[in-house]
Amino acid sequence: MFIDYYKVLGIDKKATEQEIKSAYRKLARKLHPDLNPNDKDAKRKFQEINEANEVLSDPEKRKKYDQYGENWKHAEEYQNAGQYQNAGQYQNTGQYQRQPPDQGGQTFTWSQGEGEFSDFFESLFGSMGGTGRGRQIRYRGEDYSAELHLDLTDTFETHQRTLTLHGDKIRITIPAGIENDQTIKIAGHGGKGRNGGPNGDLYITFKIAGHPKFRRDGNNLHTTIGLDLYTAVLGGEITVDTLNGKVKLKVKPETQNGSKIKLKGKGFPVYKRKGEYGDLYITYMVQIPVDLTDRQRELFTELSKSHK
Amino acid sequence: MKNENMISAAKFCECHHIEISFIDSLKATGLIEIATIEESSYIRESQLNDLEKIVRLYYDLDLNIEGIDTVINLLQRMEDMQHEITVLKNRLRLYEG
Numbered sequence: 432m433f434i435d436y437y438k439v440l441g442i443d444k445k446a447t448e449q450e451i452k453s454a455y456r457k458l459a460r461k462l463h464p465d466l467n468p469n470d471k472d473a474k475r476k477f478q479e480i481n482e483a484n485e486v487l488s489d490p491e492k493r494k495k496y497d498q499y500g501e502n503w504k505h506a507e508e509y510q511n512a513g514q515y516q517n518a519g520q521y522q523n524t525g526q527y528q529r530q531p532p533d534q535g536g537q538t539f540t541w542s543q544g545e546g547e548f549s550d551f552f553e554s555l556f557g558s559m560g561g562t563g564r565g566r567q568i569r570y571r572g573e574d575y576s577a578e579l580h581l582d583l584t585d586t587f588e589t590h591q592r593t594l595t596l597h598g599d600k601i602r603i604t605i606p607a608g609i610e611n612d613q614t615i616k617i618a619g620h621g622g623k624g625r626n627g628g629p630n631g632d633l634y635i636t637f638k639i640a641g642h643p644k645f646r647r648d649g650n651n652l653h654t655t656i657g658l659d660l661y662t663a664v665l666g667g668e669i670t671v672d673t674l675n676g677k678v679k680l681k682v683k684p685e686t687q688n689g690s691k692i693k694l695k696g697k698g699f700p701v702y703k704r705k706g707e708y709g710d711l712y713i714t715y716m717v718q719i720p721v722d723l724t725d726r727q728r729e730l731f732t733e734l735s736k737s738h739k
Numbered sequence: 740m741k742n743e744n745m746i747s748a749a750k751f752c753e754c755h756h757i758e759i760s761f762i763d764s765l766k767a768t769g770l771i772e773i774a775t776i777e778e779s780s781y782i783r784e785s786q787l788n789d790l791e792k793i794v795r796l797y798y799d800l801d802l803n804i805e806g807i808d809t810v811i812n813l814l815q816r817m818e819d820m821q822h823e824i825t826v827l828k829n830r831l832r833l834y835e836g
Contacts (some may be wrong), residue, residue, distance in 0.1 A: 456800070456801065459799065459800060460800050463795075463796075463799065463800055465792050465795055465796060465814075466810065466814070468814070468817075468818070610822070610825045610826055610829055611825075611829050612825055612828065612829065613822065613825050618787075618788050646833065647829075648830055648833055649826050649829075649830055702822070
């Protein structure tokens with residue numbers, strides 16, 4: 432597929448070197464992956480402008496691109512026929528190094544593994560990219576994405592876990608309070624870099640399953656517990672489960688069905704704030720006694736009459 | 740006592756083809772912390788990611804140190820907001836699900 436590099440950079444075909452540089456810098460500041468974390472669209476566009484700059488900022492490559500344009504496939508045929516004497520200069524020589532801006536062209540080391548440059552670019556300038564000035568481009572390894580499925584209780588305490596990825600064991604720390612669908616980056620554990628380029632990163636998205644007893648709402652937990660009618664009416668003491676053990680609770684007399692109480696600091700740990708916890712909200716579900724004995728029915732009837 | 744891996748600032752500069760004075764200016768503005776051991780400067784492993792990001796912003800995008808400081812702060816705010824959005828989405832799911 433033909434790519435119009437001028438269009439990618441938003442410049443005219445007669446653009447000067449300075450205009451190309453300026454257009455590239457303007458777009459790079461907008462689309463640089465460091466400024467657009469986790470934005471795949473920005474990464475793709477950044478790759479496009481990087482590629483366009485690689486070609487247009489190099490006079491030799493620009494000449495070849497301008498000469499053959501969308502008929503680039505024929506360029507190879509011309510070269511094979513010996514009509515393009517300088518074809519060899521596009522082969523790789525030397526090691527790419529970051530160069531200060533005043534020492535010639537500069538190519539960012541960011542890429543996303545596969546598809547560092549388009550097929551169009553590779554067909555035109557070779558699979559290793561253009562190297563007309565004795566540079567070799569460092570390829571950053573591919574970023575990997577993975578999902579880690581956890582139970583709610585797994586995220587209650589900070590702990591370490593060993594994952595196996597492509598045969599490599601990676602030990603990661605899972606911080607307490609991490610959210611469902613939250614993604615963390617493990618730097619350098621993606622695909623291997625090439626030509627001395629850095630490794631890609633590993634992005635792990637946490638998928639946290641619901642809990643049969645507790646419902647999480649941010650840092651707060653919600654639960655419903657059954658309360659027998661007698662304790663609800665007369666008050667008393669009960670024991671309830673929390674995610675970090677049992678607690679004793681005093682129930683006020685005449686507690687209504689559906690009423691809620693809050694246990695401060697008994698909720699979920701706050702992400703990356705050690706020692707801070709949300710609250711636990713308990714909803715009472717008053718249970719009406721069943722299978723009454725004759726005596727109990729008699730007493731309830733008496734109670735009922737006293738109520739009237 | 741907890742051990743921490745460090746890389747010498749000189750080695751880091753050599754690998755990234757940058758001047759040591761750049762690291763000094765980052766230290767002076769408080770963007771990174773440098774450990775000094777026997778008169779040599781060292782960078783903590785935990786700071787490497789941030790430092791590499793700063794290097795990219797400085798050399799790739801021509802941002803000055805003050806600009807980088809601003810960008811880093813804004814990125815942190817973005818990350819916090821992203822986290823908040825995730826929390827709110829999960830909360831919304833509770834009521835819609």
